[in-house]
Amino acid sequence: MNTAVKFPLNxxxxxxxxxxxxxxxxxxxxxxxxxMNDLGExxxxxxxxxxxxxxxxxxxxxxxxxxxxxxxxxxxxATGMLGVSKIVENMELAHNVMHGQYDWLNDDSLRGNDYxxxxxxxxxxxxxxxxxxxxxxxxxxxxxxxxxxxxLRVSAEQPWELRFLxxxxxxxxxxxxxxxxxxxxxxxxxxxxxxxxxxxxxVWIDSQKARKKITRQLxxxxxxxxxxxxxxxxxxFAGNFTANIIRNLWSSAVIFNGHFTEDAENFxxxxxxxxxxxxxYLRQIxxxxxxxxxxxxxxxxxxxxxxxxxxLFPDMPANRYQDxxxxxxxxxxxxxxxxxxxxxxxxxxxxxxxxxKLSLPQRHDRERIAxxxxxxxxxxxx
Numbered sequence: 160m161n162t163a164v165k166f167p168l169n170x171x172x173x174x175x176x177x178x179x180x181x182x183x184x185x186x187x188x189x190x191x192x193x194x195m196n197d198l199g200e201x202x203x204x205x206x207x208x209x210x211x212x213x214x215x216x217x218x219x220x221x222x223x224x225x226x227x228x229x230x231x232x233x234x235x236x237a238t239g240m241l242g243v244s245k246i247v248e249n250m251e252l253a254h255n256v257m258h259g260q261y262d263w264l265n266d267d268s269l270r271g272n273d274y275x276x277x278x279x280x281x282x283x284x285x286x287x288x289x290x291x292x293x294x295x296x297x298x299x300x301x302x303x304x305x306x307x308x309x310x311l312r313v314s315a316e317q318p319w320e321l322r323f324l325x326x327x328x329x330x331x332x333x334x335x336x337x338x339x340x341x342x343x344x345x346x347x348x349x350x351x352x353x354x355x356x357x358x359x360x361x362v363w364i365d366s367q368k369a370r371k372k373i374t375r376q377l378x379x380x381x382x383x384x385x386x387x388x389x390x391x392x393x394x395x396f397a398g399n400f401t402a403n404i405i406r407n408l409w410s411s412a413v414i415f416n417g418h419f420t421e422d423a424e425n426f427x428x429x430x431x432x433x434x435x436x437x438x439x440y441l442r443q444i445x446x447x448x449x450x451x452x453x454x455x456x457x458x459x460x461x462x463x464x465x466x467x468x469x470x471l472f473p474d475m476p477a478n479r480y481q482d483x484x485x486x487x488x489x490x491x492x493x494x495x496x497x498x499x500x501x502x503x504x505x506x507x508x509x510x511x512x513x514x515x516k517l518s519l520p521q522r523h524d525r526e527r528i529a530x531x532x533x534x535x536x537x538x539x540x541x
Contacts, residue, residue: 170424172445173495183494184437190486191472194479198263202476206261206269209252216244220402221384221395228394238398242405243459248277249410250461255477257286279342281372288344294473298418298425298446305418306425308333308340309349312517313418314425319517319524322353326518327511330415335404337411342369409459412507417466420448421509422499443470444491448499449484450506457481467498 175183223237253276255261261269268274275282288304296302300316307313311330312323333340346365350357380399385392417423424445434442447467450456457464465480468487491498501509520528 170445171422171497175441175494175496179494180441181435181437183490183496184435184440186490187440187471187487188436190483190490191475194472194475194483198476202261202478203264205478206252206256206264206476209247210269213244213248213252216240216247220244220398224395224398225384225388225391228388228391228398234394234398238401239405241398241402242409245277245402245406246409246459247461249406250413250463251458251477252276253278254461254463257282258290258473260474260476277376278338279369279373279376280338280344281342281368283368284345285341288341290473294470296428296431297443297470298423299428299431300425302428302431304344304347308344309347310340311514313513315517315521315523316425316427317517318527319520323518326514330511330514334408334411334415337407337414338403342373345369413460413463415510416450416503416506417448417463417469418446419510419513420499420501420506421513422497423448440471441496443467444487444496444498446470448501448506450503451500452503456503464503467500 220237220241223233224241227233228237253274256269256274257271257276259271262271272286273282276285278285293303293305298306298314300306300314307317310333312319312326343366346362346369347357348362351359351362380403381396384399385396388395426442426446444467447470449467450460450464452464462477462480463469465477465484468475468480468484469477471487488498488500490496
């Protein structure tokens with residue numbers, strides 16, 4: 160296959176000739192042009208409704224916590240509502256706005272390069288690690304840091320290391336504190352902790368903007384709002400902490416389901432500089448996975464339940480993904496390209512089965528380790 164990256168040999172997708180790939184890509188591009196030329200009032204109304212939902216649910220939930228958070232049923236409802244508000248703000252509002260999906264509105268409050276979200280990760284870092292690195296080098300080992308986030312082994316293409324024995328507990332920890340790992344992702348702490356290729360002094364220098372954002376977020380959720388509630392300090396503090404955990408668990412589950420499922424392919428780098436648009440589209444589809452569900456599930460996932468469509472068109476308003484998904488799937492079926500879609504629970508199950516399997520060395524890992532030991536022993540007895 161004449162593509163700019165090396166595709167796995169065990170792919171479920173059909174082999175395509177270069178001419179077929181370009182033909183396939185032209186049909187995918189036609190879907191994009193049709194939608195982008197149709198953007199208008201309907202899309203504007205949608206994103207403003209989303210923003211209103213976030214504002215009003217945050218005001219209501221924080222008000223309930225501050226004035227009646229000491230009442231257990233009120234605390235549960237308010238904390239749950241605040242968690243949902245944070246989920247929607249991160250997933251359906253901030254993530255999509257920061258992709259520039261609504262720059263065409265010329266509304267400064269929804270401008271992708273200026274929007275900053277309710278998250279310890281700075282908008283600037285997110286736009287680099289996610290918008291640029293991840294969406295440019297999607298699932299390419301060694302270039303897309305989202306392949307395991309420097310913590311997990313999510314692909315057999317990643318060389319096995321002893322630390323991957325803890326794949327499962329590390330994945331659970333990553334989910335619990337997802338915003339924190341995303342917030343410091345650009346620092347590549349594994350280079351300082353594990354590989355010793357980066358000094359802690361450099362980490363401290365590089366973390367200046369991250370530390371400022373983290374301080375601001377901590378002050379907002381754990382100092383300012385608890386303090387102004389006076390006698391309800393502890394309920395507000397606990398409610399904010401729990402809401403953040405709710406948001407972390409959900410957003411990480413959505414991300415895992417879109418990238419780490421059984422049929423989501425990972426690739427070896429070759430020459431992405433010469434990758435055509437059609438080849439790029441093919442890689443995005445083969446490296447992504449969707450999960451099915453109702454409107455509420457799509458809304459709460461920021462429409463990343465349609466991760467395939469998002470990877471194809473990250474600058475397209477996400478509320479359009481549901482409409483174009485059947486068209487993308489039909490083209491994939493026409494060309495024999497695996498359209499990786501299943502229920503949320505099925506996709507999530509394959510993620511954890513994969514993490515468990517990859518925590519242990521595979522056959523090629525064992526052969527590599529044996530060869531390395533043999534070489535060391537030969538040198539020792541020489």
